[in-house]
Amino acid sequence: MANYLKLLPALLPFVIFFAGGIGVTLIQSFGMMNPLVHYDSIWTAYTTILTNSHFIISILFSLYVALVSSILAIVFGTLLAYTIWKLHPAMQVKTLVYKIPLILPHIAVAFITMIFLSRSGIISSICHSLGIISSIEDFPNLIFSQYGIGEIVAYTAKESSFAALMAMSVLLKFDRRYLDTARQLGAGRMRIFFMVVLPRLREILVTTFLILFIYSFGAFEIPYMLGTASPGMLSLQVYNYYFMHDLSERPVAMALLMILFAVSALLAVVYFQISSKLGHKHKGSGDDQG
Amino acid sequence: MKKALLMLGLILLLVSCNREAPQQEILTYDQALINARGTRVNFYMWSGSATINTWIDEYVAREVKEQFDIDLNRVPMDAEVFVNKLLTEKQVGKNKGTIDLVWINGENFKNARQAGLLRGPIADSLPNFKAYIDPKSVEFDFGFPVENYEVPYGKAQFVFIFDSAKTAKTFDSPASLEEWVIQHPGKFTYAQPPDFTGSAFLRQIFYGLTGGYEQYMHGFDEQLYLEKSPLLWSYLNRLKPYLWQQGKSYPRDSTALELLFQRGEVDINMSYYQAFAANKIMEGKYPSSVRTFVMDHNSIYNNHFTAIPFNAPNLSGAMVVSNFLLSPEAQLSKNTPLNWGDFTVLDMEKLPVATRQDFEKLDLGEATLDIDVLNRNAVPEIPSDYLTRLENDWRRFVLEK
Amino acid sequence: MTRDKTIVLLVWSIFLLPLAVLALYSFAGRWAFPSLLPDTMDLRTLIYLKKNSASILTSMGSSFLYSSAAVLLSIVYSLLPASVLSRSDFPGQGFVESLLLAPAVLPVMTFSIGIHMIFIRLGLADTHLGVALILSIYSYPYMLRALMAGYATIDPNALVCARNLGAGFWQILWEIEIPLLLPAMVAGGSIVFLVAFSDYFLVFLIGGGSVPSYSGYLFPFLNSTDWSIASALTLLSLVPPLLLFLVLDLTLARLYRKWM
Incomplete structure (x- = not known):
């Protein structure tokens, strides 16, 4: 019983603020607590959304941006961590700059992406001076494109460092002598990476991927700065419906929020299942030693 | 389960009625002047221009501090967003808000006015409005009657x-x-x-x-x-x-x-x-x-305006500041291109000759069209x-x- | 070794190039396509920063304040639960643990927009306390995680020993556990602080403009056409976290030397 009591300091704020906040959002999505809304059914806002192709496209678009950017972040992050880890320890210290994106706010990363990728931006200018393009029109429109390239690049830039950090945390516990053994047995560089290193990283990479995916799926700041109105990510639609429309449209914003939440919660369940399996395994190995 | 019910009860309690309309006290400008001394005014405005921000933070803030002992605090926020914030506050019945003065016009004014988010009529109680404004010129804001719920600020x-x-x-x-x-x-x-x-x-x-x-x-x-x-x-x-x-x-x-x-x-x-x-x-x-x-x-x-929200905590201060923004000295400073370059809403006919000449003498820069050309078109x-x-x-x- | 050097150089250029461009932009007047360097340079940004240093520092100080408060709150939430979750095994533990860690992974918009209504009612909206609360709610799981890992490294025998010597609950917590947990606390606190300091949306929603914040100061510029000032302010946003980590590093090292 004392154990349960000791959980209260975290349980109370969790229940009151986190669960409570979601509860209020849910109630509002039914059209309640709103003097201007008189829905016949509590599902009216949801039907509005699910029968409107605009919203469906928006949900799919969010999933697409989150998926592509998280995969890219995992790939780049792993390569970065592995490259740094292979360096001589004295040199490793000098690569701390790779953590810079971690302390840059999301809005700042979005801004930097804009400076570099716009058609008259830095990369375009470099291409021009290298003779790759002869005028602005030759450079593709990456920012504000309907393929969400601006958002994907910004998320990837911000999250690669995080993925690298997570991969590094596992690599640091990894015994380098495995590599030497593998090399002595005649394994090539590629083979070592794919057969020896990657299996060790698999679990941390999967959980990191899920965290990144859920985050980019629901976050607001980068789509707000780099997104277009159509199709536009789901969080941007929420913002537009919550702030830019009048009170009678509020339930739609709230229902969008609940859909956002439901999709993320589903993925979070998968995440926790994998990570708790991981946790038990670690505990298990600890027992073996004891 | 018990906890969930308890929670639901708590929420309902929190959001239950208590929605009486705010008392609209009538305040003369002279009373406002006295009340406003030593207070702070939160001015919510779009802040994407360093030039405009600087004019507010430096010139206006300094002048209202010196002349009326008011601390002006500029808060960056888009008009749609503060209208929405006021809407939410109205919805839960928060009668003492945080916004004293806003920079607003057009659709946002219409939305705010229709939802009862603004305090007024207010413009006709300000001395500078009475002295220097042609009421006909600011009767409508995007075709929506202003009815003195907004105070003229500039012309674009x-x-x-x-x-x-x-x-x-x-x-x-x-x-x-x-x-x-x-x-x-x-x-x-x-x-x-x-x-x-x-x-x-x-x-x-x-x-x-x-x-x-x-x-x-x-x-x-x-x-x-x-x-x-x-x-x-x-x-x-x-x-x-x-x-x-x-x-x-x-x-x-x-x-x-x-x-x-x-x-x-x-x-x-x-x-x-x-x-x-x-x-x-x-x-x-x-x-x-x-x-x-x-x-x-x-x-x-169009004209752009300032307005005072229904739940402004410092009505007196907001009145004094919006009256100051309408004064010939502030309008002249605002009209100076180096400061901002926004045109004045004052009626030149009503200004003293010397002041009118000051406006005429302004060098608006090579790139700005002559006032005649602008007015004609x-x-x-x-x-x-x-x-x-x-x-x-x-x-x-x-x-x- | 030269290969190592090339790699280090490559990492440097990838991660420092953006900052170099920001620095260049800070002093740029006109900079049009296809110039690789600014067409004109001026000191307008520096003058702006100097003139507005008071409001910039106020916003930074305010961000620092609520972020630190969020760190403290997260410690309060996490300390006892972390000890339970890391040591004992009880039915449903995995579930409780996942539940408590969930706020960090789930989208913040859903709960924060809902809670905004409650906060207005309670008078917590538009206050520093409200902002610190909302930030702590979604960032405390990082602290909980870190403290759980920290507890796992404490030898249970040491605590048994202390208890046998007559130490009470609070004494053990204060004199044994907290000092031993300090590295974990700093690690978790750093993340909570970073998350809180760089957040824009929650501060904007709950703070409603009344709570000054650096991200709130920065944001209108990032969205404006004034890329010079925006660049300089972006660079400035790196200063407080870096400064904090440096100070933490130094004081921690000293503390440990004293204790050990």
């Missing part, structure tokens, strides 16, 4: 911007614009409505193609709209293949268009602010060869029902086509 007029060193020819009507665009493919576009400036461009073309603004000044007429608006859509669709990005996408707001112009992607910029180019030249962002122009008898102007804003309709239909008939 739509101009096109180009670099005279790069672009030789300009245009003065929808027809000559079409010619220009066909001759310069990829070098023209407009910000995607409902962006403020992009939407104003739309209305000017609408006026220009359909025989002038006068017919729209009597409130929304569905028949008239259905008859005239197809002309606009077919015109814009004709332009499309020659626009930046072949009209497949548009800059999402005037900021994006401004960046395209600054970095040289397009040749024409537009601004709902007649001294914009002069200001940018002074900032060093534009070469000094940049100039502005308007279409013949077709340059929309000025046309009023369309009622906001037309505006909303045009913006929505633009999406249907132009963007998604």
Whole structure:
């Protein structure tokens, strides 16, 4: 019983603020607590959304941006961590700059992406001076494109460092002598990476991927700065419906929020299942030693 | 389960009624002056321009501190967002808010007014309003009656911007614009409505193609709209293949268009602010060869205002500050291009001769058109029902086509 | 070794190039396509920063304040639960643990927009406390995680020993556990602080403009056409976290030397 009591300091704020906040959002999505809304059914806002192709496209678009950017972040992050880890320890210290994106706010990363990728931006200018393009029109429109390239690049830039950090945390516990053994047995560089290193990283990479995916799926700041109105990510639609429309449209914003939440919660369940399996395994190995 | 029920009860308790209307006390300006001493005024305003921010933070803040002992605190927030914030506060019955004064006009004013978010009438109790304003000139805000719920603040007029060193020819009507665009493919576009400036461009073309603004000044007429608006859509669709990005996408707001112009992607910029180019030249962002122009008898102007929310914690301070913003000294300072360059709302006829001369002596910069030219071509804003309709239909008939 | 050097150089250029461009932009006047360097340079940004240093520092100080408060709150939430979750095994533990860690992974918009209504009612909206609360709610799981890992490294025998010597609950917590947990606390606190300091949306929603914040100061510029000032302010946003981590590093090292 004392154990349960000791959980209260975290349980109370969790229940009151986190669960409570979601509860209020849910109630509002039914059209309640709103003097201007008189829905016949509590599902009216949801039907509005699910029968409107605009919203469906928006949900799919969010999933697409989150998926592509998280995969890219995992790939780049792993390569970065592995490259740094292979360096001589004295040199490793000098690569701390790779953590810079971690302390840059999301809005700042979005801004930097804009400076570099716009058609008259830095990369375009470099291409021009290298003779790759002869005028602005030759450079593709990456920012504000309907393929969400601006958002994907910004998320990837911000999250690669995080993925690298997570991969590094596992690599640091990894015994380098495995590599030497593998090399002595005649394994090539590629083979070592794919057969020896990657299996060790698999679990941390999967959980990191899920965290990144859920985050980019629901976050607001980068789509707000780099997104277009159509199709536009789901969080941007929420913002537009919550702030830019009048009170009678509020339930739609709230229902969008609940859909956002439901999709993320589903993925979070998968995440926790994998990570708790991981946790038990670690505990298990600890027992073996004891 | 018990916990969940308890929680639900708590929430319902929290959000249950207690929604009595705020008491609208009547306050004279002299009382306000006394009450306002030693208080703080939170001024919520769009803050994307360093020039304007600096004018507020330095000149206005210093003057109201010295003259009235008021601490002015500028809070950056877009108008749609603070209107929404007030709406939420109204919804839960928060009668003492945090916003004392807002910078507002157009649709946002209409929304705020209709939801009862503003305190008023207020303008006619301010001495500077009574002394220097022609009430006729500020009767409507985008066709919506102001009824003194807003205090005039400044006057803005739509101009096109180009670099005279790069672009030789300009245009003065929808027809000559079409010619220009066909001759310069990829070098023209407009910000995607409902962006403020992009939407104003739309209305000017609408006026220009359909025989002038006068017919729209009597409130929304569905028949008239259905008859005239197809002309606009077919015109814009004709332009499309020659626009930046072949009209497949548009800059999402005037900021994006401004960046395209600054970095040289397009040749024409537009601004709902007649001294914009002069200001940018002074900032060093534009070469000094940049100039502005308007279409013949077709340059929309509007007034912008300040207003006081229903739950402003410091009504007295807000009244004093909005009265100060209307004073000849503040309006003159604001009209100076180096400070901001926003035009005055004061009635020149009512000003003392010396003050009037000060206004006439202002050097608005090479890039700003003469006041005569601006006035000669000025046309009023369309009622906001037309505006909303045009913006929505633009999406249907132009963007998604 | 030269290969190592090349790699280090490559990492440096990838991660420092953006910052170099920001620095260049800070002093740029006009900079149009296709110039690789600014067409004109001026000191307008520096003048702006100097003139507005008071409001910039106020916003930074305010961000620092609520971020630190969020760190403290997260410690309060996490300390006891972390000890339970790391040591004992009880039915449903995995579930409780996942539940408590969930706020960090789930989208913040859903709960924060809902809670905004409650906060207005309670008078917590538009206050520093409200902002610190909302930030702590979604960032405390990082602290909980870190403290759980920290507890796992404490030898249970040491605690048994202390208890046998007559130490009470609070004494053990204060004199043994907290000092031993300090590295974990700093690690978790750093993340909570970073998350809180760089957040824009929650501060904007709950703070409603009344709570000054650096991200709130920065944001209008990032969205404006004034890329020079925006660049300089972006660079400035790196200063407080870096400064904090440096100070923490130094004081921790000293503390440990004293204790050990």
